[in-house]
Amino acid sequence: xxxxxxxxxxxxxxxxxxxxxxxxxxxxxxxxxxxxxxxxxxxxxxxxxxxxxxxxxxxxxxxxxxxxxxxxxxxxxxxxxxxxxxxxxxxxxxxxxxxxxxxxxxxxxxxxxxxxxxxxxxxxxxxxxxxxxxxxxxxxxxxxxxxxxxxxxxxxxxxxxxxxxxxxxxxxxxxxxxxxxxxxxxxxxxxx
Amino acid sequence: xxxxxxxxxxxxxxxxxxxxxxxxxxxxxxxxxxxxxxxxxxxxxxxxxxxxxxxxxxxxxxxxxxxxxxxxxxxxxxxxxxxxxxxxxxxxxxxxxxxxxxxxxxxxxxxxxxxxxxxxxxxxxxxxxxxxxxxxxxxxxxxxxxxxxxxxxxxxxxxxxxxxxxxxxxxxxxxxxxxxxxxxxxxxxxxx
DNA sequence: GCGCCCATGTAACTAGTTACATGATTCA
DNA sequence: TGAATCATGTAACTAGTTACATGGGCGC
Numbered sequence: 001x002x003x004x005x006x007x008x009x010x011x012x013x014x015x016x017x018x019x020x021x022x023x024x025x026x027x028x029x030x031x032x033x034x035x036x037x038x039x040x041x042x043x044x045x046x047x048x049x050x051x052x053x054x055x056x057x058x059x060x061x062x063x064x065x066x067x068x069x070x071x072x073x074x075x076x077x078x079x080x081x082x083x084x085x086x087x088x089x090x091x092x093x094x095x096x097x098x099x100x101x102x103x104x105x106x107x108x109x110x111x112x113x114x115x116x117x118x119x120x121x122x123x124x125x126x127x128x129x130x131x132x133x134x135x136x137x138x139x140x141x142x143x144x145x146x147x148x149x150x151x152x153x154x155x156x157x158x159x160x161x162x163x164x165x166x167x168x169x170x171x172x173x174x175x176x177x178x179x180x181x182x183x184x185x186x187x188x189x190x191x192x
Numbered sequence: 193x194x195x196x197x198x199x200x201x202x203x204x205x206x207x208x209x210x211x212x213x214x215x216x217x218x219x220x221x222x223x224x225x226x227x228x229x230x231x232x233x234x235x236x237x238x239x240x241x242x243x244x245x246x247x248x249x250x251x252x253x254x255x256x257x258x259x260x261x262x263x264x265x266x267x268x269x270x271x272x273x274x275x276x277x278x279x280x281x282x283x284x285x286x287x288x289x290x291x292x293x294x295x296x297x298x299x300x301x302x303x304x305x306x307x308x309x310x311x312x313x314x315x316x317x318x319x320x321x322x323x324x325x326x327x328x329x330x331x332x333x334x335x336x337x338x339x340x341x342x343x344x345x346x347x348x349x350x351x352x353x354x355x356x357x358x359x360x361x362x363x364x365x366x367x368x369x370x371x372x373x374x375x376x377x378x379x380x381x382x383x384x
Numbered sequence: 385g386c387g388c389c390c391a392t393g394t395a396a397c398t399a400g401t402t403a404c405a406t407g408a409t410t411c412a
Numbered sequence: 413t414g415a416a417t418c419a420t421g422t423a424a425c426t427a428g429t430t431a432c433a434t435g436g437g438c439g440c
Contacts, residue, residue, distance in 0.1 A: 005398075005399085006291055006294065006399095007399085007400095009294065009298075010294055013294070013297065013298035016298065021419075021420090022419085022420075022421090023418070023419050023420075032297070033293075033294060035288065036288045036289065036290040036293040036294065037288075037289060037290070037293070038287045039400090040400080040401070040402090041419095041420080041421075042400080042401070042403095042421085042422080042423095043401085045420065045421055046421090046422090066408070066409060066410095066418095067408080067409080067418060067419075068406095068407080068408070068419040068420070069420085070418090070419070071419090071420075084301075086295075087298060087302050088302065088306055090309075090310060090313060091291050091292045091295060091310060091313075091314075092291070093317055094289065094291070095230045096227065096228045096229075096354075096357075097228065097229060097230075097286065098228045098229070098286075098353070099198055099284070100283045101225075101228040101350045101353055102198065102201065102202055102205070102225060102228065102229045103278075103279055103283060104346050104350055105205065105224070105225055105343075105346055105347060105350050106201075106205035106208065106275070106279060106343075106346075107279060107346050108342055108343045108346060109276075110279050114280055117282075118282060121282060121283075122283075125285055150300055151297075151300045153371065153375060154296050154297055154298075154300060155297060156371075157296055157368050157371060158293045158296055158297050160364055160367060160368070161290070161293055161361075161364050161368075162288075163364075164360040164361065164363045164364040164367075165360045165361060165364065166360075167360055168356040168357045168358075168359055168360025168361075169356065169357060169360075171356045172352055172355075172356040175352060175356075176349050176352070176353075179345065179348075179349060183345060197426080197427085198427095199427085199428095213391075213392090214391085214392075214393090215390075215391050215392075231428090232428080232429070232430090233391095233392080233393075234393085234394085234428080234429070234430080234431095235427080235428065235429085237393055237394090238393090238394090258436075258437060259390060259391075259436085259437080260390060260391040260392070260434095260435080261391080261392085262390095262391070262392090263391090263392075
Protein backbone atom coordinates (compact mmCIF):
# COMPACT_ATOMS: atom_id res chain seq x y z
CA UNK A 1 0.00 0.00 0.00
CA UNK A 2 1.55 3.29 -1.05
CA UNK A 3 1.03 6.03 1.48
CA UNK A 4 -0.39 9.25 0.19
CA UNK A 5 -0.97 11.71 3.03
CA UNK A 6 -4.71 11.59 2.69
CA UNK A 7 -5.26 14.41 5.20
CA UNK A 8 -3.83 16.69 2.52
CA UNK A 9 -6.59 15.71 0.12
CA UNK A 10 -9.30 16.09 2.74
CA UNK A 11 -8.09 19.66 3.26
CA UNK A 12 -7.84 20.34 -0.49
CA UNK A 13 -11.37 18.99 -0.89
CA UNK A 14 -12.68 21.47 1.66
CA UNK A 15 -10.61 24.39 0.31
CA UNK A 16 -12.04 23.67 -3.12
CA UNK A 17 -15.37 25.01 -1.81
CA UNK A 18 -13.97 28.10 -0.03
CA UNK A 19 -10.89 29.48 1.75
CA UNK A 20 -10.71 28.47 5.41
CA UNK A 21 -8.28 28.29 8.33
CA UNK A 22 -6.94 25.16 9.96
CA UNK A 23 -9.31 25.72 12.84
CA UNK A 24 -12.26 26.03 10.48
CA UNK A 25 -11.21 22.91 8.60
CA UNK A 26 -11.34 20.98 11.86
CA UNK A 27 -14.87 22.25 12.47
CA UNK A 28 -15.93 21.46 8.91
CA UNK A 29 -14.38 18.01 9.22
CA UNK A 30 -16.07 17.29 12.56
CA UNK A 31 -19.46 18.11 11.07
CA UNK A 32 -19.17 16.34 7.74
CA UNK A 33 -16.51 13.74 7.09
CA UNK A 34 -15.55 12.83 10.67
CA UNK A 35 -17.60 9.63 10.64
CA UNK A 36 -15.33 8.10 8.04
CA UNK A 37 -12.29 10.36 8.19
CA UNK A 38 -11.24 12.20 11.34
CA UNK A 39 -8.31 14.55 11.78
CA UNK A 40 -6.85 16.55 14.63
CA UNK A 41 -4.99 19.83 14.99
CA UNK A 42 -1.63 18.18 15.56
CA UNK A 43 -1.90 16.82 12.04
CA UNK A 44 -3.82 19.64 10.31
CA UNK A 45 -1.46 22.53 11.09
CA UNK A 46 1.77 20.86 9.96
CA UNK A 47 0.10 19.51 6.81
CA UNK A 48 -1.18 23.01 5.93
CA UNK A 49 2.37 24.31 6.31
CA UNK A 50 3.70 21.61 3.97
CA UNK A 51 0.95 22.35 1.48
CA UNK A 52 1.94 26.02 1.47
CA UNK A 53 5.55 25.01 0.71
CA UNK A 54 4.31 22.81 -2.12
CA UNK A 55 2.31 25.81 -3.42
CA UNK A 56 -0.94 23.86 -3.30
CA UNK A 57 -2.41 26.62 -1.10
CA UNK A 58 -1.71 30.26 -0.25
CA UNK A 59 -1.95 31.75 3.22
CA UNK A 60 -3.40 35.07 4.29
CA UNK A 61 -3.39 36.29 7.90
CA UNK A 62 -6.64 37.92 8.94
CA UNK A 63 -6.96 40.16 11.97
CA UNK A 64 -10.31 40.41 13.71
CA UNK A 65 -10.92 42.56 16.76
CA UNK A 66 -10.99 40.66 20.06
CA UNK A 67 -10.06 37.34 18.43
CA UNK A 68 -6.73 35.68 17.67
CA UNK A 69 -5.41 36.22 14.15
CA UNK A 70 -6.53 33.62 11.61
CA UNK A 71 -4.42 31.98 8.94
CA UNK A 72 -6.86 31.60 6.09
CA UNK A 73 -5.76 29.26 3.29
CA UNK A 74 -6.93 29.31 -0.33
CA UNK A 75 -6.44 26.57 -2.91
CA UNK A 76 -4.22 27.36 -5.91
CA UNK A 77 -4.54 26.12 -9.48
CA UNK A 78 -1.81 23.60 -8.71
CA UNK A 79 -3.83 22.49 -5.67
CA UNK A 80 -6.98 22.01 -7.74
CA UNK A 81 -5.07 19.91 -10.25
CA UNK A 82 -3.59 17.75 -7.52
CA UNK A 83 -7.02 17.25 -5.94
CA UNK A 84 -8.59 16.32 -9.25
CA UNK A 85 -5.81 13.86 -10.02
CA UNK A 86 -6.26 12.19 -6.62
CA UNK A 87 -10.04 12.03 -6.98
CA UNK A 88 -9.73 10.13 -10.27
CA UNK A 89 -7.26 7.56 -8.98
CA UNK A 90 -8.46 4.17 -7.76
CA UNK A 91 -8.60 3.54 -4.04
CA UNK A 92 -6.33 1.12 -2.24
CA UNK A 93 -8.01 -1.15 0.26
CA UNK A 94 -6.85 -0.89 3.87
CA UNK A 95 -6.47 -3.75 6.24
CA UNK A 96 -9.28 -4.23 8.69
CA UNK A 97 -8.12 -3.86 12.31
CA UNK A 98 -10.67 -5.02 14.85
CA UNK A 99 -9.36 -5.38 18.36
CA UNK A 100 -12.66 -6.92 19.44
CA UNK A 101 -12.16 -9.80 17.01
CA UNK A 102 -8.61 -10.33 18.20
CA UNK A 103 -9.88 -10.68 21.76
CA UNK A 104 -12.67 -13.05 20.77
CA UNK A 105 -10.25 -15.16 18.73
CA UNK A 106 -8.22 -15.86 21.87
CA UNK A 107 -11.19 -16.02 24.28
CA UNK A 108 -11.39 -19.76 24.88
CA UNK A 109 -10.84 -19.36 28.63
CA UNK A 110 -12.61 -16.03 29.10
CA UNK A 111 -15.95 -16.17 30.97
CA UNK A 112 -18.76 -16.07 28.39
CA UNK A 113 -20.45 -13.31 30.36
CA UNK A 114 -17.43 -11.07 29.78
CA UNK A 115 -17.66 -11.63 26.01
CA UNK A 116 -21.41 -11.03 26.06
CA UNK A 117 -20.78 -7.73 27.80
CA UNK A 118 -18.41 -6.71 25.00
CA UNK A 119 -20.98 -7.64 22.36
CA UNK A 120 -23.65 -5.62 24.18
CA UNK A 121 -21.32 -2.61 24.27
CA UNK A 122 -20.52 -3.03 20.58
CA UNK A 123 -24.21 -3.16 19.68
CA UNK A 124 -25.05 -0.08 21.74
CA UNK A 125 -22.17 1.86 20.24
CA UNK A 126 -23.21 0.76 16.75
CA UNK A 127 -26.83 1.83 17.36
CA UNK A 128 -25.56 5.24 18.46
CA UNK A 129 -23.65 5.55 15.18
CA UNK A 130 -26.79 4.64 13.24
CA UNK A 131 -28.81 7.27 15.10
CA UNK A 132 -26.12 9.83 14.40
CA UNK A 133 -26.21 9.03 10.67
CA UNK A 134 -30.01 9.41 10.61
CA UNK A 135 -29.71 12.73 12.37
CA UNK A 136 -27.10 13.96 9.85
CA UNK A 137 -29.23 12.72 6.96
CA UNK A 138 -32.29 14.52 8.28
CA UNK A 139 -30.23 17.66 8.78
CA UNK A 140 -28.59 17.86 5.35
CA UNK A 141 -31.89 17.06 3.61
CA UNK A 142 -33.66 19.96 5.32
CA UNK A 143 -30.98 22.59 5.98
CA UNK A 144 -31.29 25.34 3.40
CA UNK A 145 -27.53 25.49 2.78
CA UNK A 146 -27.20 21.80 2.01
CA UNK A 147 -30.53 20.54 0.67
CA UNK A 148 -30.05 22.18 -2.75
CA UNK A 149 -26.33 21.38 -3.06
CA UNK A 150 -25.35 19.38 -6.10
CA UNK A 151 -23.06 17.44 -3.78
CA UNK A 152 -25.99 16.22 -1.71
CA UNK A 153 -26.32 12.86 -3.55
CA UNK A 154 -22.66 12.12 -2.83
CA UNK A 155 -23.00 13.00 0.83
CA UNK A 156 -26.00 10.68 1.06
CA UNK A 157 -23.99 7.90 -0.57
CA UNK A 158 -21.32 8.20 2.13
CA UNK A 159 -23.99 8.14 4.84
CA UNK A 160 -25.57 5.09 3.28
CA UNK A 161 -22.24 3.30 3.52
CA UNK A 162 -22.27 3.87 7.26
CA UNK A 163 -25.84 2.63 7.44
CA UNK A 164 -25.23 -0.72 5.71
CA UNK A 165 -21.88 -1.31 7.28
CA UNK A 166 -23.24 -0.71 10.80
CA UNK A 167 -26.37 -2.73 10.15
CA UNK A 168 -24.15 -5.67 9.20
CA UNK A 169 -22.43 -5.32 12.56
CA UNK A 170 -25.78 -5.23 14.39
CA UNK A 171 -26.75 -8.50 12.74
CA UNK A 172 -23.43 -10.00 13.79
CA UNK A 173 -23.97 -8.83 17.37
CA UNK A 174 -27.39 -10.46 17.48
CA UNK A 175 -26.19 -13.76 16.01
CA UNK A 176 -23.16 -13.77 18.27
CA UNK A 177 -25.31 -13.25 21.37
CA UNK A 178 -27.37 -16.26 20.35
CA UNK A 179 -24.26 -18.34 19.77
CA UNK A 180 -22.85 -17.37 23.16
CA UNK A 181 -26.13 -18.13 24.89
CA UNK A 182 -26.31 -21.59 23.38
CA UNK A 183 -22.69 -22.15 24.40
CA UNK A 184 -23.68 -21.16 27.93
CA UNK A 185 -26.53 -23.68 27.92
CA UNK A 186 -24.20 -26.43 26.75
CA UNK A 187 -21.63 -25.58 29.42
CA UNK A 188 -24.22 -25.61 32.19
CA UNK A 189 -25.55 -28.95 30.94
CA UNK A 190 -22.06 -30.39 31.20
CA UNK A 191 -21.73 -29.10 34.77
CA UNK A 192 -24.86 -30.88 36.02
CA UNK B 193 -8.07 6.45 22.78
CA UNK B 194 -5.26 5.01 24.84
CA UNK B 195 -2.73 3.10 22.78
CA UNK B 196 -1.86 -0.38 23.92
CA UNK B 197 0.55 -2.06 21.49
CA UNK B 198 -1.97 -4.61 20.38
CA UNK B 199 0.59 -6.57 18.34
CA UNK B 200 2.04 -7.63 21.70
CA UNK B 201 -1.26 -9.23 22.67
CA UNK B 202 -1.67 -10.94 19.32
CA UNK B 203 1.74 -12.54 19.88
CA UNK B 204 0.94 -13.46 23.50
CA UNK B 205 -2.32 -15.01 22.31
CA UNK B 206 -0.45 -17.25 19.88
CA UNK B 207 2.32 -18.10 22.36
CA UNK B 208 -0.35 -19.15 24.84
CA UNK B 209 -0.97 -22.19 22.61
CA UNK B 210 2.69 -23.09 22.01
CA UNK B 211 6.23 -21.66 21.77
CA UNK B 212 7.02 -20.22 18.35
CA UNK B 213 9.51 -17.95 16.58
CA UNK B 214 8.79 -14.53 15.09
CA UNK B 215 8.80 -16.12 11.66
CA UNK B 216 6.30 -18.75 12.75
CA UNK B 217 4.09 -16.13 14.37
CA UNK B 218 3.91 -14.35 11.04
CA UNK B 219 2.85 -17.56 9.36
CA UNK B 220 0.30 -18.31 12.06
CA UNK B 221 -1.01 -14.75 11.79
CA UNK B 222 -1.29 -14.88 8.01
CA UNK B 223 -3.38 -18.03 8.21
CA UNK B 224 -5.69 -17.13 11.06
CA UNK B 225 -6.08 -13.55 12.25
CA UNK B 226 -4.77 -11.68 9.22
CA UNK B 227 -8.24 -10.86 7.92
CA UNK B 228 -8.89 -8.63 10.92
CA UNK B 229 -5.37 -8.10 12.29
CA UNK B 230 -2.27 -8.13 10.13
CA UNK B 231 1.32 -7.71 11.22
CA UNK B 232 4.66 -7.67 9.50
CA UNK B 233 8.21 -8.64 10.41
CA UNK B 234 9.36 -5.06 10.90
CA UNK B 235 6.93 -4.87 13.79
CA UNK B 236 7.03 -8.43 15.09
CA UNK B 237 10.78 -8.75 15.73
CA UNK B 238 11.19 -5.51 17.72
CA UNK B 239 8.02 -6.22 19.74
CA UNK B 240 9.32 -9.71 20.62
CA UNK B 241 12.54 -8.12 21.84
CA UNK B 242 10.60 -5.67 24.02
CA UNK B 243 8.49 -8.50 25.38
CA UNK B 244 11.62 -10.40 26.36
CA UNK B 245 12.86 -7.33 28.23
CA UNK B 246 9.50 -7.09 30.00
CA UNK B 247 9.83 -10.78 30.93
CA UNK B 248 6.54 -11.65 29.25
CA UNK B 249 8.37 -14.24 27.14
CA UNK B 250 11.63 -16.19 27.22
CA UNK B 251 13.85 -16.85 24.22
CA UNK B 252 15.65 -20.01 23.23
CA UNK B 253 17.87 -20.28 20.16
CA UNK B 254 17.39 -23.50 18.23
CA UNK B 255 19.89 -24.85 15.72
CA UNK B 256 18.63 -27.07 12.96
CA UNK B 257 20.86 -28.59 10.33
CA UNK B 258 20.77 -26.82 6.98
CA UNK B 259 18.46 -24.03 8.24
CA UNK B 260 19.12 -20.66 9.87
CA UNK B 261 18.96 -20.64 13.68
CA UNK B 262 15.51 -19.97 15.14
CA UNK B 263 14.65 -17.78 18.10
CA UNK B 264 11.80 -19.65 19.70
CA UNK B 265 9.81 -17.72 22.30
CA UNK B 266 7.74 -19.12 25.17
CA UNK B 267 5.16 -17.28 27.23
CA UNK B 268 5.95 -16.79 30.95
CA UNK B 269 3.53 -16.71 33.89
CA UNK B 270 3.75 -12.92 33.79
CA UNK B 271 2.90 -13.04 30.09
CA UNK B 272 -0.15 -15.22 30.71
CA UNK B 273 -1.37 -12.83 33.38
CA UNK B 274 -0.92 -9.84 31.10
CA UNK B 275 -2.76 -11.60 28.26
CA UNK B 276 -5.65 -12.56 30.55
CA UNK B 277 -5.93 -9.02 31.89
CA UNK B 278 -6.05 -7.62 28.37
CA UNK B 279 -8.63 -10.18 27.21
CA UNK B 280 -11.00 -9.17 30.04
CA UNK B 281 -10.75 -5.44 29.39
CA UNK B 282 -13.38 -3.66 27.28
CA UNK B 283 -12.47 -2.72 23.71
CA UNK B 284 -12.05 0.84 22.56
CA UNK B 285 -13.71 1.71 19.27
CA UNK B 286 -11.44 2.90 16.48
CA UNK B 287 -12.28 5.57 14.00
CA UNK B 288 -13.40 4.39 10.61
CA UNK B 289 -11.05 5.50 7.82
CA UNK B 290 -12.45 4.97 4.35
CA UNK B 291 -10.56 6.69 1.59
CA UNK B 292 -13.24 5.68 -0.90
CA UNK B 293 -15.85 7.66 1.04
CA UNK B 294 -13.57 10.68 1.22
CA UNK B 295 -13.25 10.63 -2.57
CA UNK B 296 -16.97 10.21 -3.11
CA UNK B 297 -17.71 13.04 -0.67
CA UNK B 298 -15.75 15.45 -2.87
CA UNK B 299 -16.76 13.90 -6.22
CA UNK B 300 -19.24 16.51 -7.44
CA UNK B 301 -17.19 17.21 -10.58
CA UNK B 302 -15.81 13.73 -11.15
CA UNK B 303 -17.26 11.82 -14.15
CA UNK B 304 -19.90 9.40 -12.86
CA UNK B 305 -18.29 6.59 -14.85
CA UNK B 306 -15.12 7.01 -12.79
CA UNK B 307 -17.07 6.64 -9.55
CA UNK B 308 -18.93 3.63 -10.92
CA UNK B 309 -15.61 2.02 -11.72
CA UNK B 310 -14.52 2.48 -8.11
CA UNK B 311 -17.74 0.93 -6.84
CA UNK B 312 -17.32 -2.03 -9.17
CA UNK B 313 -13.77 -2.53 -7.89
CA UNK B 314 -14.97 -2.30 -4.30
CA UNK B 315 -17.66 -4.88 -4.90
CA UNK B 316 -15.28 -7.30 -6.58
CA UNK B 317 -12.74 -6.93 -3.81
CA UNK B 318 -15.47 -7.45 -1.22
CA UNK B 319 -16.73 -10.59 -2.97
CA UNK B 320 -13.18 -11.94 -2.93
CA UNK B 321 -13.06 -11.38 0.82
CA UNK B 322 -16.34 -13.22 1.25
CA UNK B 323 -15.07 -16.17 -0.77
CA UNK B 324 -11.91 -16.23 1.29
CA UNK B 325 -13.94 -16.34 4.51
CA UNK B 326 -16.05 -19.24 3.19
CA UNK B 327 -12.90 -21.08 2.25
CA UNK B 328 -11.41 -20.57 5.74
CA UNK B 329 -14.67 -21.63 7.35
CA UNK B 330 -14.81 -24.79 5.27
CA UNK B 331 -11.19 -25.51 6.12
CA UNK B 332 -11.35 -25.08 9.89
CA UNK B 333 -14.59 -27.07 10.10
CA UNK B 334 -13.05 -30.06 8.32
CA UNK B 335 -9.33 -29.97 9.17
CA UNK B 336 -8.61 -32.54 11.85
CA UNK B 337 -6.41 -30.17 13.86
CA UNK B 338 -9.03 -27.43 14.10
CA UNK B 339 -12.47 -29.07 13.85
CA UNK B 340 -12.36 -30.44 17.41
CA UNK B 341 -10.73 -27.37 18.96
CA UNK B 342 -12.66 -25.78 21.80
CA UNK B 343 -11.70 -22.45 20.24
CA UNK B 344 -13.56 -23.28 17.03
CA UNK B 345 -16.78 -21.44 18.03
CA UNK B 346 -14.76 -18.27 18.65
CA UNK B 347 -12.97 -18.54 15.33
CA UNK B 348 -16.33 -18.93 13.62
CA UNK B 349 -17.63 -15.84 15.40
CA UNK B 350 -14.75 -13.77 14.02
CA UNK B 351 -15.40 -15.13 10.51
CA UNK B 352 -19.08 -14.33 10.84
CA UNK B 353 -18.16 -10.72 11.60
CA UNK B 354 -16.37 -10.53 8.28
CA UNK B 355 -19.35 -12.08 6.54
CA UNK B 356 -21.94 -9.60 7.83
CA UNK B 357 -19.69 -6.61 7.57
CA UNK B 358 -18.77 -7.39 3.96
CA UNK B 359 -22.34 -8.22 3.01
CA UNK B 360 -23.36 -4.77 4.25
CA UNK B 361 -20.78 -3.30 1.91
CA UNK B 362 -22.09 -5.38 -1.02
CA UNK B 363 -25.59 -3.99 -0.40
CA UNK B 364 -24.17 -0.48 -0.36
CA UNK B 365 -22.31 -1.09 -3.62
CA UNK B 366 -25.52 -2.28 -5.30
CA UNK B 367 -27.60 0.63 -4.03
CA UNK B 368 -24.87 3.09 -4.95
CA UNK B 369 -24.66 1.75 -8.50
CA UNK B 370 -28.41 2.29 -8.85
CA UNK B 371 -28.14 5.82 -7.48
CA UNK B 372 -25.30 6.65 -9.87
CA UNK B 373 -27.19 5.20 -12.82
CA UNK B 374 -30.26 7.26 -12.07
CA UNK B 375 -28.03 10.34 -11.71
CA UNK B 376 -26.62 9.52 -15.15
CA UNK B 377 -30.11 9.33 -16.64
CA UNK B 378 -31.02 12.69 -15.11
CA UNK B 379 -27.84 14.29 -16.44
CA UNK B 380 -28.38 12.96 -19.95
CA UNK B 381 -32.00 14.20 -19.87
CA UNK B 382 -30.73 17.68 -18.99
CA UNK B 383 -28.27 17.57 -21.90
CA UNK B 384 -30.97 16.89 -24.50
C1' DG C 385 20.63 -20.80 -13.21
C1' DC C 386 16.45 -18.74 -11.19
C1' DG C 387 13.29 -18.04 -7.98
C1' DC C 388 11.19 -19.26 -3.77
C1' DC C 389 11.43 -20.58 1.08
C1' DC C 390 13.73 -20.36 5.46
C1' DA C 391 15.01 -16.92 9.13
C1' DT C 392 16.34 -12.61 11.33
C1' DG C 393 16.76 -8.19 11.57
C1' DT C 394 17.63 -2.73 10.78
C1' DA C 395 16.86 1.91 8.68
C1' DA C 396 14.14 5.28 7.26
C1' DC C 397 10.06 6.81 6.77
C1' DT C 398 4.82 8.21 7.14
C1' DA C 399 0.66 8.27 9.98
C1' DG C 400 -1.64 9.34 13.95
C1' DT C 401 -2.34 10.48 19.09
C1' DT C 402 -1.77 12.85 23.49
C1' DA C 403 -0.27 16.31 26.12
C1' DC C 404 1.27 20.80 26.59
C1' DA C 405 1.53 26.01 25.92
C1' DT C 406 -0.56 30.58 25.21
C1' DG C 407 -3.97 34.12 25.86
C1' DA C 408 -8.16 36.68 24.92
C1' DT C 409 -13.47 36.68 25.08
C1' DT C 410 -18.03 35.16 26.15
C1' DC C 411 -21.54 33.05 28.78
C1' DA C 412 -23.61 30.86 32.88
C1' DT D 413 -15.39 32.46 39.11
C1' DG D 414 -14.97 28.95 36.09
C1' DA D 415 -15.88 26.68 31.80
C1' DA D 416 -16.26 26.96 26.90
C1' DT D 417 -14.91 28.90 22.55
C1' DC D 418 -11.65 31.09 19.52
C1' DA D 419 -7.07 30.15 17.37
C1' DT D 420 -2.40 28.40 16.59
C1' DG D 421 0.98 25.63 17.26
C1' DT D 422 5.02 22.21 19.18
C1' DA D 423 6.97 18.10 21.54
C1' DA D 424 7.08 13.59 22.36
C1' DC D 425 5.44 9.63 21.49
C1' DT D 426 3.30 5.09 19.43
C1' DA D 427 1.84 2.63 15.28
C1' DG D 428 2.64 0.91 10.97
C1' DT D 429 4.94 0.47 6.20
C1' DT D 430 8.55 -0.11 2.78
C1' DA D 431 12.88 -1.09 1.50
C1' DC D 432 17.12 -3.10 2.38
C1' DA D 433 20.64 -6.66 3.95
C1' DT D 434 22.27 -11.44 4.50
C1' DG D 435 22.90 -16.21 3.06
C1' DG D 436 22.04 -21.16 2.66
C1' DG D 437 18.83 -24.92 0.73
C1' DC D 438 15.59 -26.81 -2.49
C1' DG D 439 13.00 -27.72 -6.58
C1' DC D 440 12.28 -26.90 -11.64
